[in-house]
Amino acid sequence: MTAASTGRTTAELVGEGRALSMRGITKRFPGVIALDDVSLDVRRGELHAICGENGAGKSTLMKILSGVYQPDAGTLKIHGRMARFAGTRDAELAGVAIIHQELNLVEDLSVAANVFLGRERRGWAGLIDDATMEAETARLLDMLECRVSPRAPAGSLRVGDQQLVEIAKALSLDASILVMDEPTSALTEAESARLERTIQRLRERGTTILSISHKMDEVFRQADRITVLRDGRHVRTVERAATTPTEITGWMVGREIAGHSFHEPRPRGETLLAVRGLTLPWPEHPRGYRLADVSLDLHAGEIVGVAGLMGAGRTELLETIFGASPPTWTGEIRVDGRPVRFMHPREACAAGIALVTEDRKRLGLFPDLDVAGNVSLCSLAKARRGGFVSRTREEALVAGPIRDTGVKTPGPHAAITGLSGGNQQKCIIGRWLLTEPRILLLDDPTRGIDVGAKAELYALIDRLCRRGMGVLLTSSELPELLTLSDRILVLAEGRLTAEFARADATEHRILEAATGCTARPTAKDAPP
Numbered sequence: 388m389t390a391a392s393t394g395r396t397t398a399e400l401v402g403e404g405r406a407l408s409m410r411g412i413t414k415r416f417p418g419v420i421a422l423d424d425v426s427l428d429v430r431r432g433e434l435h436a437i438c439g440e441n442g443a444g445k446s447t448l449m450k451i452l453s454g455v456y457q458p459d460a461g462t463l464k465i466h467g468r469m470a471r472f473a474g475t476r477d478a479e480l481a482g483v484a485i486i487h488q489e490l491n492l493v494e495d496l497s498v499a500a501n502v503f504l505g506r507e508r509r510g511w512a513g514l515i516d517d518a519t520m521e522a523e524t525a526r527l528l529d530m531l532e533c534r535v536s537p538r539a540p541a542g543s544l545r546v547g548d549q550q551l552v553e554i555a556k557a558l559s560l561d562a563s564i565l566v567m568d569e570p571t572s573a574l575t576e577a578e579s580a581r582l583e584r585t586i587q588r589l590r591e592r593g594t595t596i597l598s599i600s601h602k603m604d605e606v607f608r609q610a611d612r613i614t615v616l617r618d619g620r621h622v623r624t625v626e627r628a629a630t631t632p633t634e635i636t637g638w639m640v641g642r643e644i645a646g647h648s649f650h651e652p653r654p655r656g657e658t659l660l661a662v663r664g665l666t667l668p669w670p671e672h673p674r675g676y677r678l679a680d681v682s683l684d685l686h687a688g689e690i691v692g693v694a695g696l697m698g699a700g701r702t703e704l705l706e707t708i709f710g711a712s713p714p715t716w717t718g719e720i721r722v723d724g725r726p727v728r729f730m731h732p733r734e735a736c737a738a739g740i741a742l743v744t745e746d747r748k749r750l751g752l753f754p755d756l757d758v759a760g761n762v763s764l765c766s767l768a769k770a771r772r773g774g775f776v777s778r779t780r781e782e783a784l785v786a787g788p789i790r791d792t793g794v795k796t797p798g799p800h801a802a803i804t805g806l807s808g809g810n811q812q813k814c815i816i817g818r819w820l821l822t823e824p825r826i827l828l829l830d831d832p833t834r835g836i837d838v839g840a841k842a843e844l845y846a847l848i849d850r851l852c853r854r855g856m857g858v859l860l861t862s863s864e865l866p867e868l869l870t871l872s873d874r875i876l877v878l879a880e881g882r883l884t885a886e887f888a889r890a891d892a893t894e895h896r897i898l899e900a901a902t903g904c905t906a907r908p909t910a911k912d913a914p915p
C-alpha cells in the first residue's frame with residue numbers, strides 16, 4: 388500500500404516507526420563470509436523486496452531475522468525492541484515468521500498438525516485437541532483460498548498448497564513480520580496470482596513483509612522499497628518508484644552483463660530427435676489425455692523452445708521423451724532415426740539424452756553427497772578406478788562443469804546443503820552437462836537463478852549447440868525462450884497450436900497461441 392492509497396503521507400508512515408532494524412550483521416560459514424556488516428531498516432507495514440545474485444546472502448539474512456541462524460556480530464531490533472533469537476520459536480514469539488525457499492513441512496503429518504506443530508492446542512486433561520486445530524486451520528485456509536482438507540497429509544499437497552499451509556501457520560502465529568524466500572519460484576500462474584491476493588490481504592491487516600525474488604516484474608509490481616545485496620554486503624536500499632529494473636540489476640551484479648547476442652545463426656545438422664503423433668493418456672481426467680498428437684523434430688545445433696501455460700503439457704512432453712512418464716504413450720519417438728521407447732531415464736541417458744528440471748527436491752539433490760558427488764552422480768563410471776571412485780579423478784571430472792555453470796562453492800567437497808538455492812540448481816545443470824548429452828532437455832532450468840548467471844548459462848548452451856548438441860527448452864519466462872530458441876512451438880492443453888520461427892515470434896503471438904484453443908489441424912483424428 389502506498390502512502391497515497393492509505394491517505395497518509397509518507398512522513399506519517401515513517402513516523403509510525405520501524406518494524407525491523409538490523410545493524411552490522413555479520414555471518415561466517417566455513418570458507419565464506421555470507422554477510423558482512425549488513426544494516427537494514429524496514430518500515431512498519433511495507434513490502435520490502437530483497438534482491439541479489441545467487442549466494443549474495445539473501446536467505447542467510449532472512450534466516451538470522453527468523454532465528455534459524457545466530458549472527459556472529461550485529462544487533463536486531465523488532466518494533467524498537469532489542470531481540471536475540473536462540474531459535475525459530477523465539478522469533479515466532481516476537482512475531483516473525485518465515486516461509487523458506489525450500490519448504491519444510493512434515494510430510495507425514497496432517498495439514499492441521501503442521502500448522503500447530505510445537506504449539507498443539509490441548510483440551511481436557513491435556514489431550515491434544517484435534518477438532519479445534521482442524522477448525523482453526525480450515526478457517527485460515529479458507530481465507531487463503533486454499534481448498535485442501537486440514538486432515539490431508541501435508542506430503543500429498545501440491546507445492547502451491549504446501550506454501551499456503553506455511554502461510555496459514557504464519558497467520559496462526561499472528562506474525563507481524565512475514566518473510567518469504569522466493570515464494571513464487573515453484574508456483575503455477577494461477578497459484579502466483581492467488582498468493583499475490585493473499586499478500587494484499589495481509590498488507591491490509593498491517594503485516595510487514597520481506598520478500599526475496601529473482602523476478603523483476605514481480606518485485607516492481609509489489610514492493611514499496613528494494614534492498615540490494617552483493618557478495619554479503621548491503622549495496623543500496625531504494626524506493627521502488629525511484630528506480631528501474633536495469634538499475635537494480637546493475638547494483639546486483641556490479642558489472643556489465645555480457646550483452647551476448649545469440650542471433651548469430653548456428654549451423655543446423657542432422658535430425659537428432661523426431662517425435663510423431665505422441666499421445667499420452669490421462670485416464671482419470673475429463674480431457675482424457677495429457678498430450679495429444681504432438682509431432683516435432685530437433686536437429687543438431689538447434690534450440691527449440693516449447694511455450695505454454697502451466698498444465699499445457701510441457702513437462703510431460705520432456706518426461707515422456709526421457710522415459711520418466713508412464714509408458715502408456717502412443718505414437719513414435721526416434722533418436723538418430725531409430726525408434727525408441729525408454730522404460731527408465733537410465734536408458735535415455737545411455738542414448739545420449741539428459742533432462743534438467745527445476746524441481747530440485749524431487750529429481751535433483753542428494754543432501755548426503757557433497758558438491759562433487761552431486762555433480763558427478765550420473766558420470767561416476769568416468770571417475771571409477773578398480774571398482775572405487777577415485778577422489779582425485781572425481782575432482783578433475785567436476786572442475787569443468789562447476790566452472791562452466793559458475794557454481795559458487797568453497798570447494799568441491801563442501802556440503803551441497805551449504806550452497807545457496809541458485810547454486811544448487813547450477814550443480815544439477817552441471818551434472819547433466821557432464822554426461823555430454825547430444826540431446827539436452829531443459830525444463831524451466833533457470834528458476835531461482837540470478838540474471839547474471841542466466842546470461843552466462845545462455846552463452847554456455849549456445850556454445851554447446853555450436854558443437855552439435857540439440858536442445859529442447861521450456862521456460863516459464865517468455866523472454867528466455869525468445870532469447871535462446873531458433874524455433875518456438877506452442878502447446879495448449881496438450882496439443883501443439885502454433886510454431887514460430889525466431890523472426891516471427893513475439894510474446895503477444897505466443898500468448899495468443901497458448902491461450903486460444905484453436906488446435907493446428909492435423910491429418911489424424913483427435914484421440915479419445
Ligand SMILES: Nc1ncnc2c1ncn2[C@@H]1O[C@H](COP(=O)(O)OP(=O)(O)OP(=O)(O)O)[C@@H](O)[C@H]1O
Nearest residue numbers: 416421441442443444445446447805806807808809
Ligand atoms: N548452512 C550453510 N553452510 C555453509 N555455507 C552456507 C550455508 N548457508 C549459506 N551458506 C553460504 O553463504 C552464502 C550466502 O548464501 P545464501 O543462501 O544466503 O544466498 P542467497 O542470496 O539466498 O542465494 P540464492 O539466490 O541462490 O538463493 C553462500 O556462499 C552460501 O554458500
Ligand SMILES: [Mg+2]
Nearest residue numbers: 446488807808
Ligand atoms: Mg536463497
